[in-house]
Amino acid sequence: MTSAIPGVQALTSIFRTAGGVFLLLLETVRAAFGRWPRRRVMVDQFYLIGYRSTPVVLTTGLFTGMVLAVQSFNQFRRVNITSMVGAVVGVSMVKELGPVLSGLMLAGRVGAAITAEIGTMSVTEQVDALRALATNPVRWLVLPRVLAAVLMTPILTLMADLVGIVGGSFILVGFLKVEWHFHYTNLLDWLKVWDVSVGCAKSSCFGLLIALISSYKGLNTEPGAAGVGKAATEAVVTSCIMILISDFFLTVAFAAIKPDWAN
């Protein structure tokens, strides 16, 4: 029996989840080419996943940008190039911190909510009721959440980037007396359309991972209220880890395909 060895058990569980999430992706894509659920069901998810996440993501972006400004300023002051700090803040936000931190915050907020909702529906037989009413739960439950997450995550990330840069600039120019003109030209000089696009593409992938993993965990919740809590925790942890792992590979992949005009 494999279950006697904890390492083997953990490994099979990871592969089972990965396989299940991949099959769910295929099923969702298939559903996307069919008839979509009525508009209300779609709009609700855009509202819940997108609009309702704004405060969390904006707060994350703002304070990340500001703390980054303070920390970098202290380093750069030693070599007397404080006018470059704004550019460092901008590039770091756009390329890494915006997408990854927004992704992690959304994994907590949106991921847990998706799993708890779908998980509750599973254990109260509402998912079976959907199937009994000849409706594919993937089409009805997963597709709207995946679409909303894939489209709203980059928008939220851009907002986080923006407030992070504004917050950082405010600290630098307002309190740390960096010259506005140099700060501004360096920032614009270093911020590249390509990097912003890559950041958006990465956050779309993070949104997809969050929605798929959380839906999968919800649909496979064990019976009982305890099962829902367990599934939600697993969804958040798995989503966060997958965001960090995939971030590395996406970064490498995008670096490899970077076109000449982007340099």
Add this chain to the structure above:
Amino acid sequence: MLEIRNLHKSLGGKHVLRGVNLVVEKGEALVVIGGSGCGKSVMLKHILGLMKPDQGSIHIDGRDIAKLTERELYGVRQQFGMLFQAAALFDSMTVADNVSFALDEHSKFSTAEKKEIVAKKLGIVGLPGVEKMFPADLSGGMKKRVALARAIAADPDFLLYDEPTTGLDPIMSDVINELIVKLKKTLKVTSIVVTHDMASARKIADRIAMLHEGTIRIHATPDEVYASDDPIVKRFINGQASEEQMKEVWGYTATQAGEGAKG
């Protein structure tokens, strides 16, 4: 015609169904009785293809639905209405949206027509005017009746009722019993009714089947079932505890407990 052949199913390490054989003729009302946890709900779920058999087959009008894919099953399920044991109403939708779900998904009725059908079906189950309420605002019995309205909304050919009268007061129970009889008579619906309520079994049933330890213990007309001298069938019909159960409660055997239990 609906036929279950040698159905086996294990769940959570327990061999729940151990070779169920059952035939339900078109237009017939079959009442399934049996102790709690003996697998009645599991059996109903197999009929809809919500669960897959470990072994055996389920034939609906000659087609083995255990062999169909989930996608093919959606077509089959449109002929079915199912009342789940715990109602399984969609929490996030109003009563009206719940009841008209199958119509919204699979029919071409106009909004006004659907509204009329919903009002009519809610009237039938004795709940006129609750359209705008949410499931959370309803009592257990009301939820059950809304779920019944949802099951009959699209006028299915087969109706599966999982304990339709459990949790209802005696008068409402009788209304639901009459409704089941009426649906059978007027719409020629083939019904399978799981119940503990021998009064409703008597009223509804063309035939009664008793599920006991994973197989069908008796399958006969109500008169034959009532006349049966099988001790297990007799005890269930009369609502009598077995010797062992008496001993567990009283600490001594049923004959000794006679006086204690009665007076």
